[in-house]
Amino acid sequence: MKSEDIARLAGVSRSTVSRVINNYPNVPEETRAKVLKIIEEYNYEPNTSARILAGKSNNTIGLFVISISENDGPSKIYQSAYYSTFINTVVDAANTVGYYVLVHTIYSGKDYAKISQSFMQKRISGGILVGNEKDSDAIKKIAKLGYPIGIVDYDVREIEKNKLNNSGVIVVNSADFEGTVEALNHLIKLGHRDIGIITGRMGTYSGKERYRAYEYVLKENGIEVKPEFILKGEFLKKNAYDEVKKLIHSKKLPTALFACNDDMAIAAMEVFMDEGIRVPEDISIIGFDNIPMASHVKPALSTVKVPVYDMVTRATEALINNIEHGTKTFSNFTYPVEFINRDTCAPRRTDK
Amino acid sequence: MKSEDIARLAGVSRSTVSRVINNYPNVPEETRAKVLKIIEEYNYEPNTSARILAGKSNNTIGLFVISISENDGPSKIYQSAYYSTFINTVVDAANTVGYYVLVHTIYSGKDYAKISQSFMQKRISGGILVGNEKDSDAIKKIAKLGYPIGIVDYDVREIEKNKLNNSGVIVVNSADFEGTVEALNHLIKLGHRDIGIITGRMGTYSGKERYRAYEYVLKENGIEVKPEFILKGEFLKKNAYDEVKKLIHSKKLPTALFACNDDMAIAAMEVFMDEGIRVPEDISIIGFDNIPMASHVKPALSTVKVPVYDMVTRATEALINNIEHGTKTFSNFTYPVEFINRDTCAPRRTDK
């Protein structure tokens, strides 16, 4: 069944069928009804490729989930509680306004080619990029291509530096610095001065910002940054396990620990509790993200809530807006975060 | 940049360019190299719509995540720990063999139209369906269309009943009945006879099977099925909360509770512990799925492990295989499950 068949059946030309499908105003109601009836009757749907080739928009965006240097094997990205909501949110936001979403995972440097390819093959009209890139050059290169893209968690200064101001790039971030400051100030107020950190991936903006805030707060309070209290977590549970174990067997423990995400905070809690170190009595812990599990662990994890749903929805909507309006100016959204005080923080013990 | 430009630049015809791109054997190495060089140099990528329209496969499958009667609002499907791994698994399995994945969410009955539309518009060559449908008629109708589809969690008997044996439908299930029997037998062995169940959604195959196994095991052991011990959970945490609270305030508690998924089991644990009822000392609990959180809650949840990754990978691979071979026969895979005994089961107390 093609438009020609519909035309014949309805006693009109292909042009008219096309006009009806595309809601042209200059079709009399009677003709329109006649054509529509045949379309309904035969359940006709126009061929997408033909429409696109003839000039219609493809109404499709790509979602590229970048996950380089994650663990291999069947688990891959699925472990991360953070990314799992991502895809659904993009799909919903896009579907709502009639867009389709092509999802890709990027596990290696050469997979990056998939992004520009998808654009050049005209599969997609825009792209959302999310994830931890080792080599941010790849993203830079893609942005320079000039296609509409939205990047979540990216350093805005890269835009200026690379003269991407007229690129139509959208950057959406959370207030990582401020959130970390708030969390750490809470620990300071409880009397803690030996505060450790489990860092995220330093190649990411959020990872860098959270660490920068850590140094900032400590300095503001006249506290020395001790290398032995800096655990390299890379946002990964496994690393947090290993690092915390090492910490426990070293000579001195901090009285509080800030983890750059909840996954690592929860891993730390488990190690401590297995080793008979009580949370929060012996050590206070704060995470970041507020993943669903955060409120379910015992004790419930104090953390910084990131509005992932809002951020991703905004990125998607702004992207589609840019596509439809051909916008070529950079835009940037930063979402506030919120410290949620649950049960993993206690005043510093004065008896030790 | 189009194939004509490449042809001109390379000093050949569009036909030859096309032959090079499509790896036709009858192109001399020298010509091929010449054309390839220009393609590289100009970063040319053929227009996908044009290729498809000219007869190439679209190499795209659709993933339809059906989530009817779930909660509304921003949370929607994201809550379910079960579906989050689903999408990534399909995308990976498809990407690995050069396929693209178009993801859709289906929240209402009329969204079902998206599935057949995607096929008829030639956007996709196959589809994976997963989720809880209220009205299985929709799936039946789609299967009848004859397009290659893979359904996860579906009653195989529906295939025969609807004469879908020559439809190329793929059904992938887990051994829900057997897994439930194994879990319940464990409770029986521990001496329990007052065993409750928090049911799943009865419109799903897995929900039905797990309940059927419950009735089966009880009858096998001469235990009466008591309506007051059947909690309607619908696979939803929220329902489990409410139902368990109601149960606690009724006159008699079971000594063991089987939940049709981990989400509900964990919700039940929380309610019990909040009310001072100890798990497993006062009540034993078993879940289903083995979501990541199952091993993290305290006490660690005993559950039945479902090989979601394997199931979904298989469904995707089998689907693509059917697409490429034009297979028109029904196929069916059932994956074994495994009871994992953690810390939420204890012998029935004899002192009460």
Next chain:
DNA sequence: CTGAAAGCGCTTACAG
């Protein structure tokens, strides 16, 4: 081995 040509199924100026 290779080019000219038809065709894929649409959309949209163009002319009437």
Next chain:
DNA sequence: CTGAAAGCGCTTACAG
């Protein structure tokens, strides 16, 4: 208001 025709960018028999 409407049809005939060109064109979108490819692929692939066809003929040589």
